[in-house]
Amino acid sequence: xxxxxxxxxxxxxxxxxxxxxxxxxxxxxxxxxxxxxxxxxxxxxxxxxxxxxxxxxxxxxxxxxxxxxxxxxxxxxxxxxxxxxxxxxxxxxxxxxxxxxxxxxxxxxxxxxxxxxxxxxxxxxxxxxxxxxxxxxxxxxxxxxxxxxxxxxxxxxxxxxxxxxxxxxxxxxxxxxxxxxxxxxxxxxxxxxxxxxxxxxxxxxxxxxxxxxxxxxxxxxxxxxxxxxxxxxxxxxxxxxxxxxxxxxxxxxxxxxxxxxxxxxxxxxxxxxxxxxxxxxxxxxxxxxxxxxxxxxxxxxxxxxxxxxxxxxxxxxxxxxxxxxxxxxxxxxxxxxxxxxxx
Amino acid sequence: xxxxxxxxxxxxxxxxxxxxxxxxxxxxxxxxxxxxxxxxxxxxxxxxxxxxxxxxxxxxxxxxxxxxxxxxxxxxxxxxxxxxxxxxxxxxxxxxxxxxxxxxxxxxxxxxxxxxxxxxxxxxxxxxxxxxxxxxxxxxxxxxxxxxxxxxxxxxxxxxxxxxxxxxxxxxxxxxxxxxxxxxxxxxxxxxxxxxxxxxxxxxxxxxxxxxxxxxxxxxxxxxxxxxxxxxxxxxxxxxxxxxxxxxxxxxxxxxxxxxxxxxxxxxxxxxxxxxxxxxxxxxxxxxxxxxxxxxxxxxxxxxxxxxxxxxxxxxxxxxxxxxxxxxxxxxxxxxxxxxxxx
DNA sequence: CTGAAAGCGCTAACAT
DNA sequence: ATGTTAGCGCTTTCAG
Numbered sequence: 238x239x240x241x242x243x244x245x246x247x248x249x250x251x252x253x254x255x256x257x258x259x260x261x262x263x264x265x266x267x268x269x270x271x272x273x274x275x276x277x278x279x280x281x282x283x284x285x286x287x288x289x290x291x292x293x294x295x296x297x298x299x300x301x302x303x304x305x306x307x308x309x310x311x312x313x314x315x316x317x318x319x320x321x322x323x324x325x326x327x328x329x330x331x332x333x334x335x336x337x338x339x340x341x342x343x344x345x346x347x348x349x350x351x352x353x354x355x356x357x358x359x360x361x362x363x364x365x366x367x368x369x370x371x372x373x374x375x376x377x378x379x380x381x382x383x384x385x386x387x388x389x390x391x392x393x394x395x396x397x398x399x400x401x402x403x404x405x406x407x408x409x410x411x412x413x414x415x416x417x418x419x420x421x422x423x424x425x426x427x428x429x430x431x432x433x434x435x436x437x438x439x440x441x442x443x444x445x446x447x448x449x450x451x452x453x454x455x456x457x458x459x460x461x462x463x464x465x466x467x468x469x470x471x472x473x474x475x476x477x478x479x480x481x482x483x484x485x486x487x488x489x490x491x492x493x494x495x496x497x498x499x500x501x502x503x504x505x506x507x508x509x510x511x512x513x514x515x516x517x518x519x520x521x522x523x524x525x526x527x528x529x530x531x532x533x534x535x536x537x538x539x540x541x542x543x544x545x546x547x548x549x550x551x552x553x554x555x556x557x558x559x560x561x562x563x564x565x566x567x568x569x570x571x572x573x574x575x576x577x578x579x580x
Numbered sequence: 581x582x583x584x585x586x587x588x589x590x591x592x593x594x595x596x597x598x599x600x601x602x603x604x605x606x607x608x609x610x611x612x613x614x615x616x617x618x619x620x621x622x623x624x625x626x627x628x629x630x631x632x633x634x635x636x637x638x639x640x641x642x643x644x645x646x647x648x649x650x651x652x653x654x655x656x657x658x659x660x661x662x663x664x665x666x667x668x669x670x671x672x673x674x675x676x677x678x679x680x681x682x683x684x685x686x687x688x689x690x691x692x693x694x695x696x697x698x699x700x701x702x703x704x705x706x707x708x709x710x711x712x713x714x715x716x717x718x719x720x721x722x723x724x725x726x727x728x729x730x731x732x733x734x735x736x737x738x739x740x741x742x743x744x745x746x747x748x749x750x751x752x753x754x755x756x757x758x759x760x761x762x763x764x765x766x767x768x769x770x771x772x773x774x775x776x777x778x779x780x781x782x783x784x785x786x787x788x789x790x791x792x793x794x795x796x797x798x799x800x801x802x803x804x805x806x807x808x809x810x811x812x813x814x815x816x817x818x819x820x821x822x823x824x825x826x827x828x829x830x831x832x833x834x835x836x837x838x839x840x841x842x843x844x845x846x847x848x849x850x851x852x853x854x855x856x857x858x859x860x861x862x863x864x865x866x867x868x869x870x871x872x873x874x875x876x877x878x879x880x881x882x883x884x885x886x887x888x889x890x891x892x893x894x895x896x897x898x899x900x901x902x903x904x905x906x907x908x909x910x911x912x913x914x915x916x917x918x919x920x921x922x923x
Numbered sequence: 924c925t926g927a928a929a930g931c932g933c934t935a936a937c938a939t
Numbered sequence: 940a941t942g943t944t945a946g947c948g949c950t951t952t953c954a955g
Contacts, residue, residue: 238715239948250926255950263924282714284692286629286638287948290931295629296689297672308854311654318675327689329640329672332661346639346670349627349932350693371625372581485858511651515828517860582932593942598934606940630932633947692948 238281247275258283289349296325298538299351301344302332303358307482308510309527313379316531317355324539326352334358337365344369353538355379355531359424363387375541377534382425389537391530391554395426395507398523398558399433399477402505405521405560406475407441410568412503416448416473418462418483427454430479430507448473452483459486467494472502475566481506481513481522488516488565499567509561518564525558581624590618601626632692639668641881642694644687645675646701650825651853652870656722659874660698667882669695677701680708687712696881698722698874702767706730718884720877725768732880734873734897738769738850741866741901742776742820745848748864748903749818750784753911755846759791759816761805761826767797773822773850791816795826802829810837815845818909824849824856824865831859831908842910852904861907873899 244251249272257264257272264272275281289295300317302310314330321328329351334340337360347354348371356366357379366388370376378390406412417434420427431449438447450465452458459478463486466472478484484506491498498504498518506513509524533556562568587594592615600607600615607615618624632638643660645653657673664671672694677683680703690697691714699709700722709731713719721733749755760777763770774792781790793808795801802821806829809815821827827849834841841847841861849856852867876899905911 240950241948251949252926252928252951253924256925259950261950265924268924280711280715282688282691282712284633284948285689286633286692287931288692288950290627290629290633290933290948291950293931297693308651308654311651311657314654314657314673318673322676327672327674327686329670330657330661331670333665343670345625346628348625349629349631350640368623369625372623512855512858515855516858583934584932594933595935595943596941599941602934604934608940611940627932630947631934633932633949634934636947 238279239284240281243272243276243279243281246279247272295350295352297327297329297351298535299329299331299347299354301334301340301347301354301356301358301361302330303360304333308512309508312510312527313357313531316528316533317535318531319528320532320535320539324535326535326539334360336360341365341369345371347371348374353377353542355534355538356381375538377538377541379530379534380425389541389554391534391537391556393426393525393530394555394558395429396433396436397555398507398525398560399430399479400437401558401560402477402507402523403434403437404441405562405568406477406503406505406566407437410475410503410566412475413442413445414448414474415442415445416450416466416476418450418452418459418476418478418487420452420454420479420483422451424454427479434477452479454480454483456482456486456489459483459488460490461486463487463490463494467491467496472496475503475505478504478506481508481510481520484520484522484565485512485516488518488520499565503566505566513561514563521563521566521568522561523558524561526556530556581622582627583624586615586619586622586624589622590615638693638695640670640672640694641878642672642674642690642697644677644683644690644697644699644701644704645673646703647676651855652851655853655870656700656874659871659876660878661874662871663875663878663882667878669878669882677703679703684708684712688714690714691717696720696885698877698881699724718881720881720884722873722877723769732884732897734877734880734899736769736868736873737898737901738772739776739779740898741850741868741903742773742822743780744901744903745820745850745866746777746780747784748905748911749820749846749848749909750780753818753846753909755818756785756788757791757817758785758788759793759809759819761793761795761802761819761821761830763795763797763822763826765794770797770822777820795822797823797826799825799829799832802826802831803833804829806830806833806837810834810839815839818846818848821847821849824851824853824863827863827865827908828855828859831861831863842908846909848909856904857906864906864909864911865904866901867904868901869899 240251240254244254254272257269318328331343340360353375355377376388378388381390406415419431450462452462488504506520506522509522513520513522583594583597587597600612661671674686683703696718698720719731721731724733749758762774793805795805831847849863849865852865856863856865
């Protein structure tokens with residue numbers, strides 16, 4: 238069932254069918270109707286690949302993501318999808334690339350299938366993109382250390398968020414002994430959050446010894462970090478985990494051991510995943526509007542598609558974060574939630 | 581940058597380039613290497629649309645989903661994606677269709693872009709599929725009332741899960757006054773869960789008056805249902821919400837009013853979303869392995885792609901559910917979680 | 924207003 | 940082993 242069948246059945250040329258169905262004009266209202274009727278009767282549906290081969294438009298955007306685990310990525314995809322739908326774009330997702338080879342293959346298969354890319358991948362450095370990104374394919378980078386005029390970059394304000402959280406813990410709550418459960422060494426977000434912690438500690442608790450435990454952004458590693466602290470003999474007064482899942486793991490470890498949170502130890506996180514509001518005590522955390530991150534990325538990309546030559550702002554755009562005060566930090570008596578801006 | 585450029589640069593025909601790059605054989609190892617080198621130097625990437633136009637393969641499967649909200653859908657996509665990746669397939673998602681028109685358009689644009697479809701949509705009845713599904717496109721239906729040899733269908737055992745939960749509440753916990761916070765009328769899952777509740781009530785608490793409140797599968801509607809119960813003057817001994825978000829909303833309403841859960845009122849849900857384990861009291865619920873649902877759907881579809889003429893089993897496949905006993909039902913003292921099979 | 928014809932970039936016969 | 944050629948299904952000049 239191709240355009241030819243419709244043409245034959247309607248007694249016209251394929252060109253007329255194309256014109257009629259695309260509303261390009263150049264056909265009588267009369268013949269257009271006849272063609273439409275025939276197409277409907279034959280249940281003709283145009284072939285996307287064939288069409289985009291010549292129009293050079295797929296109305297699809299590709300998303301290269303490192304992993305699909307966790308609420309972060311589902312929220313991100315939702316944000317992208319929401320904005321994409323609003324613009325009549327579809328979404329081709331490719332996630333969880335074990336290695337560079339894998340990510341490269343995924344990126345290459347996008348050629349001819351998408352009009353643009355949104356890339357969030359730790360492995361996507363400059364040379365990787367240079368070799369695997371189809372030439373001149375509009376692309377927006379997420380959470381990338383890359384800078385430069387080649388691609389627009391959207392980042393989360395990890396540093397600012399971590400800084401604000403430590404300030405909250407040190408200044409508003411008055412804690413001095415604040416430990417960090419950091420994320421993986423090779424993770425860009427983790428690095429920036431750690432940096433924010435260090436900077437804020439130096440600023441608000443000068444001279445205090447830093448205490449950093451290494452985690453993997455997983456609940457289990459947070460749990461282990463909690464156990465390590467207790468095993469060490471002296472608990473810190475507050476624990477700032479570099480993401481919510483680790484904060485929750487830590488919380489559970491402390492709770493199991495009978496340590497009061499926030500009475501004896503305050504625990505806070507980063508991300509504000511949905512669970513954060515529901516756990517007891519409700520988690521004080523740094524809110525990142527992940528959906529907005531996805532949405533912004535797509536809007537940026539769409540702008541690029543509309544005006545390909547548009548200059549890319551030299552500075553990376555940064556998505557603000559702010560501290561959401563709940564119960565786990567001990568700053569207030571359990572009850573309502575208040576919010577305040579970071580920085 | 582097309583295959584022609586590579587051919588010219590390597591001093592061969594396009595056919596040789598195609599053969600070399602696809603490893604189809606029929607080229608000397610020597611020329612193959614030369615071609616590969618040139619392709620790499622020119623950073624040539626094959627054009628997907630052009631290729632699939634002739635091979636009639638896209639190595640992509642489409643997913644038509646009603647909405648991207650909530651953990652249900654992110655888990656589902658994850659399951660599909662996991663299995664897809666294992667088979668070298670990509671994923672074209674299309675979600676959140678406001679109306680039938682919208683869903684129809686989404687489905688039609690899939691033609692020529694995907695090798696098969698996974699459809700989970702309340703609006704996808706037989707005639708909808710007949711008119712909008714590209715002819716003979718392998719398709720698997722999820723959670724659909726449709727039966728028949730046309731498409732394989734995968735369903736959640738909503739009836740069995742609800743039945744098992746009511747049995748747990750009535751038989752194991754000994755409650756008689758069990759209310760249901762039902763889902764939307766027009767939702768297939770909601771209907772089946774309600775049916776399971778009715779059947780189990782008739783079986784285990786014969787003669788008891790049924791109490792059914794209507795919800796929308798949202799936390800807010802669960803909260804409202806909780807308020808309604810309290811306003812009515814007499815609380816039921818147990819509340820079975822047709823999904824976890826409503827159970828959580830109900831839980832919060834009761835908690836705010838100072839009603840003890842599970843001491844005064846037991847609350848249970850359906851789905852076992854991640855939050856269920858973390859809320860206090862931990863939610864007793866019906867576990868649905870959503871990731872497995874997605875995975876199974878894709879495996880089924882992949883089988884269809886490999887053997888298009890394979891007979892579709894006449895009966896719909898059903899994904900089992902089972903009750904996960906936690907704290908909110910009062911069946912046990914807080915602590916470990918136990919699990920038992922449904923039916 | 925309509926049709927014929929030329930490709931889009933690629934693969935797969937069919938020649939050589 | 941390599942090249943030539945005919946399309947895949949569609950849009951878009953260019954004629955008429």
